[in-house]
Amino acid sequence: MSAAKNMSAAFQVAAAMPGRVILLALPVAAATALALATLAIDQGLSAKAEQAARSFGQDVISIRPGARVIAGQSGTATSLSAEDVDALLERLRGYKAIEGTRREDNVPTSAGSKSGRYKLFGVRPPWADVRQFGADRGDFLDDDDVQSSARVCLLGQTPTRELFGDQDPIGQEVTINQVPFRVKGVLVTKGSSPAEGDRDARIVIPVTTFYDRLYKRVHLDQIVVQARDSEQATLAKLEGDIQSILRTERKLKEGEKNDFTIRLPSTIAEQSRGVSRNVFYLLLGLAGVCGLAAVFLIVLVYGQAVRSRRGEIGIRRAMGATPGDILIQFWAEGLVTSVIGGLVGVLLGIGGAYGLAASRGLEFGFGPLVVVAPLAIVVFASLAGLIPARSAAGLDPAEALRPQV
């Protein structure tokens, strides 16, 4: 009951000094908004990155030719070969499967009057398991297809839709780079990932056919190693072993750079975030600094207010206020600023996250941390208000009422 009255006293004061409330609410709002927007965007990107890593395969290590390049593009160097695969098969320990693939982008493909350009992958049957990219309908490639360099293919969802519409493509003929192929099946749906684009816009053929009938290319475009499990330690160990085997294989001297790039699911996730994690740490740090500034300002400004309002504190005590009444009133004054700042910050933060997401094509999410961090800032700011409130409550009334010098 009297708490409500003391709160209303606090509101009276706050309403009389809106400038101070705004001044102090500002850093609270800034810290809250910054923390919320940053964490929301970060969470959205992390979810996307994790999804990318998962769809790539969380137990899969990718080796590409050339030094490290930007996400989604393979190097141009022609440095991976069947010998590399053999060397790995022979000397690597702890893997489940090793698959080399060939790949060509923008391959002209047509069926009847329809045509399009798709990514073409030359693979062997185990690839379906390693990449979890098997047949949705029809059959995947088998060993006979590879043995005989058969002109058979599986279509991804995108070419299936674009070339055949509602028709069943299985058993039909498609022309890939002017060579006729029979459609054996349709691949499962994968969607798109930032690292690989539309993963359904692809066609898969036997790796031997790729070489014998389409592109006379000896080198491989990618080797994927499937680990026994998806433990971080297992993957890291494999990465180290792969690196040393390949470096020995291609006789790289100490100090020479790798002419291949090994990517773990974690690096794929990191790359597909698009925005560096460090940017987020920086922004979160900034939010923390804002929060600290807010706390210091509240302690400082309200501490000053308590000193300049000794007379008010004294007369309230004389009128019957207990130290508890004074504590509640002065704390509530700080609380008003923290809560207003927090509310404004939450609105700004949500708005900012939406705006950023919309303008940059980013995503955002609202997990527990997105709720907890701004809440923590408001709670800290609120607790900060307790410090000047306690000194107000501790004032001796006779002292407070003495004429000021």
Next chain:
Amino acid sequence: MLIELTEIDKSYRDRQGQPVSVLKQLSLQVEQGAFVALSGASGCGKSTLLNILGCLDRFDGGEYRFDGENVGAWSEGQRADLRNRRIGFVFQAFHLLPFLAVEANIALPFMYNHHGQRPSHEHIESLLKSVDLEGMSQRYPGELSGGQMQRVAIARALVLGADLILADEPTGNLDSAVAQGVLDLFELLVQQGKTIVMVTHDPAISARADRQIKMEGGQIDSDNRRESVGRAK
């Protein structure tokens, strides 16, 4: 007897932590309805005595009975409640809250009251009328003269029906004509049965009280009662 102080000792500690005696074995009795003026040299302990009477300050030795109760032994909460219901304070510096209108300033003591009803607008208006501030309830302290501010403070002291008014140099910031107006008001309150203890330096002001107490060195030096002949009771 409303106030019974018996051999009150009060000392402050100086910067070195040494006790400095301010009130020494001070005894004082004030009956209900008295109008007491307290004077004495600066630093002799007048404000200290008033703060003890108002339960705003504790003392080191002796006994304080207010209306028969040993309030010196009461808890802080009980003393706060006593101040709220029975004691009104008036200070030289007025101590109005500048961000509240006159009416809200007068209603402030209710904020710390756990018993009664919120003072009605009519009650506050009639209080304002009695201190000659009719129609000013929506003004802010900054828009009032010193004498008007002090009369708002007096109305605030009275709003919950206090029977003891403690005034520490209430006319110290007012010119003499305005001061006489405040004294007129005090006389009226005494006639209504209120008890007033007022600190003042001004002999012309203290002359209007029924009883003049002079303090010196933390003790009562002289205590003169005016014969009640001049006053219509």
